[in-house]
Amino acid sequence: MRKTLLGELSAEFAGTMILILFGVGVVAQVVTTPDGSLGDHDSIAWAWGLGVTLGVYVAARLSGAHLNPAVTIALAAFKGFEWRKVLPYCVAQFLGAFVAALIVRVVYADAIAKVDPGHTIKSQLIFSTLPGNGADGIGIPTAFLDQIVGTAILVFVIFALTTAVNNPPLANLGPVVVGLLVVAIGMAWGTNAGYAINPARDFGPRLASLITGYSTAMQDQHGDLYFWLPIVAPIIGGLVGGGLFILLIDRFLPKDDELLPTPPVSEPRANS
Numbered sequence: 172m173r174k175t176l177l178g179e180l181s182a183e184f185a186g187t188m189i190l191i192l193f194g195v196g197v198v199a200q201v202v203t204t205p206d207g208s209l210g211d212h213d214s215i216a217w218a219w220g221l222g223v224t225l226g227v228y229v230a231a232r233l234s235g236a237h238l239n240p241a242v243t244i245a246l247a248a249f250k251g252f253e254w255r256k257v258l259p260y261c262v263a264q265f266l267g268a269f270v271a272a273l274i275v276r277v278v279y280a281d282a283i284a285k286v287d288p289g290h291t292i293k294s295q296l297i298f299s300t301l302p303g304n305g306a307d308g309i310g311i312p313t314a315f316l317d318q319i320v321g322t323a324i325l326v327f328v329i330f331a332l333t334t335a336v337n338n339p340p341l342a343n344l345g346p347v348v349v350g351l352l353v354v355a356i357g358m359a360w361g362t363n364a365g366y367a368i369n370p371a372r373d374f375g376p377r378l379a380s381l382i383t384g385y386s387t388a389m390q391d392q393h394g395d396l397y398f399w400l401p402i403v404a405p406i407i408g409g410l411v412g413g414g415l416f417i418l419l420i421d422r423f424l425p426k427d428d429e430l431l432p433t434p435p436v437s438e439p440r441a442n443s
Contacts, residue, residue, distance in 0.1 A: 323415065
């Protein structure tokens with residue numbers, strides 16, 4: 172069938188849903204087994220990265236597998252993605268994350284009730300991020316900066332991996348490398364704000380938890396409104412990362428008509 176906008180949105184919905192099923196699912200598993208027998212921070216980082224890889228494989232052919240409004244907006248700002256598609260893509264991503272979080276919420280309902288029957292901050296972090304992952308000592312400004320930096324890294328490297336003249340990995344390997352990128356961000360940038368780096372990833376599950384018993388879902392552990400931060404800061408970070416890639420790398424790359432036949436991916440490409 173010919174690719175249509177509906178097909179692209181369906182792919183973004185499905186790919187984001189797969190991402191969140193693994194990502195939120197692994198956090199639910201870790202939080203509901205406090206003795207650590209079924210996982211820890213490393214398993215969370217790896218499952219999120221694998222979720223990204225599998226989500227990209229699901230959606231890449233139809234939509235390009237953005238799976239993240241910050242990526243979509245950065246692609247529109249710097250890489251020619253059509254602005255008319257930005258809002259529909261973001262809505263599809265949010266809905267995919269929302270539905271996936273509802274599935275996790277239902278499947279893990281008994282386990283959550285066992286460890287946190289009051290549905291408090293203690294298990295809220297299954298679904299949404301918090302400053303300092305719910306611990307004291309990390310302020311809103313630090314969490315905001317953290318999300319800008321983390322998302323800038325994400326978008327900068329995604330642009331590097333998907334720019335054809337930048338000697339990227341082969342197409343069928345690209346999703347694996349993007350997944351490893353998310354694992355690395357999780358292992359290096361998870362302390363201050365839980366590395367949401369994706370407005371849909373945070374707000375979709377946050378809303379799902381709000382309507383299923385988490386009355387404080389839009390707040391942080393101190394009672395301050397927090398839902399906006401993992402939306403605004405990643406969008407800013409995506410624009411920063413995309414802009415830096417254009418400034419530092421893209422403008423120095425050869426144009427398509429200057430390229431020689433594509434060398435093997437393991438060999439450097441000659442530049443002018």
